[in-house]
Amino acid sequence: MLKLSKLYVVGIGPGSYEEMTLRAIRTLERCQVIVGYTVYVDLVKEHFPDKEFLTTPMRQEVERCRLAFEQAAGGKETGMICSGDAGVYGMSGVILEIGAEYPQVSVEIVPGVTAALSGGALLGAPLMHDFAVISLSDLMTPWELIAKRLEAAASADFSVCIYNPSSKKRGDYLKKACEILRKYKSGDTVCGVAFNIGRQGEGRTFYTLDELAQVRTDMFSTVFVGNSATKLVNGNMVTPRGYVIDKK
């Protein structure tokens, strides 16, 4: 079937306009309608005047995707924005699944800088070697599976990047996660928290794994737990890849 209109799923990166890829910027400039979660729309709005913006609140992800498809099916070039990358705990999966109902709409996914990368750069180089990305949100995933993945990652000495470390309802989840990681990782393991990446109030703090278990984070934080070789170098978190560095 001839595809009549286009829906772009665009990862906007951590939040600032500068952290978007040129492709993401040009894609949104091409769109007539931009759809997204209110917080992310507010981040990009000023840079794309003359666009029609449509938002839905949190927890209405499927409705948001349908809204985007309806706009595209109606003949408007439409962009659905996600923070970070649309393919990492973002909307590209749902969009592709719903897409079967809208054969006249062609979907294009535009990747962006996810928090593992932007937070990693802020902290130093915590993910230079093999790593696992795990979300602590149990809204759609049983805690038993999250726990199993934390334990498996720790058992094989992965660095671990934790998304959604806690929320109001899940105040003790990061502590529970640290206790699981602690079965295999030393209490001295170098850890870091990146917060408000690319936005006002951006910052970072380093902890040991035992200290991290006592930290309260929020939904704008990304947590990094090192592997057994991770160290602090001049105030940065570095997981060596293994290069031999001769002193000069």
Place this chain on the structure above:
Amino acid sequence: MLKLSKLYVVGIGPGSYEEMTLRAIRTLERCQVIVGYTVYVDLVKEHFPDKEFLTTPMRQEVERCRLAFEQAAGGKETGMICSGDAGVYGMSGVILEIGAEYPQVSVEIVPGVTAALSGGALLGAPLMHDFAVISLSDLMTPWELIAKRLEAAASADFSVCIYNPSSKKRGDYLKKACEILRKYKSGDTVCGVAFNIGRQGEGRTFYTLDELAQVRTDMFSTVFVGNSATKLVNGNMVTPRGYVIDKK
């Protein structure tokens, strides 16, 4: 100590100018000297005329980093470019480690779109849920540790993104990796290979895990192995996050 000059470590994304972040572009525009591996310098060169480009061949990563520091220490704003993200099997770790020898040089890391994200977008949405990133290169990592990580990731039903799936010397490594993953993952697990992402000859192919074991890839390929829920939807690889999608 007062920092006198600046060294930027810049992830340029998969290869095309459009996939760079605006911050990466503006950073390189600000630099006098751009240092990198020959292949990556050739990718960006035309977009940054009037710059001094310095290259070193593969396997001379530490020398390349020192070269960059010497330029910066000499008073030139210097950019060290890496493909994808500088913090994922890139140069930011070595740069931060060597940095201790150059206290007058201040280091800034500019994140970019790594192949897990750009390749993921090309294939669909393979990394929508928890995932592990593993390199099969055993140049600096014992194969036993790589094998252990593959097995741990498979045992906890992670999606797995494989970097450096093979090279001339390591022709059978992807096969060996698939055999390890096969201990826990079904032979029907949906897999995909993204190749030449963002460059001429860009493409994708889907396989089952059993088929993937027979595939010969090259160093410009990134491999994605789904979790137990990953499926092909309209010719795209999708790992559902768990949203309930009511049919209209």
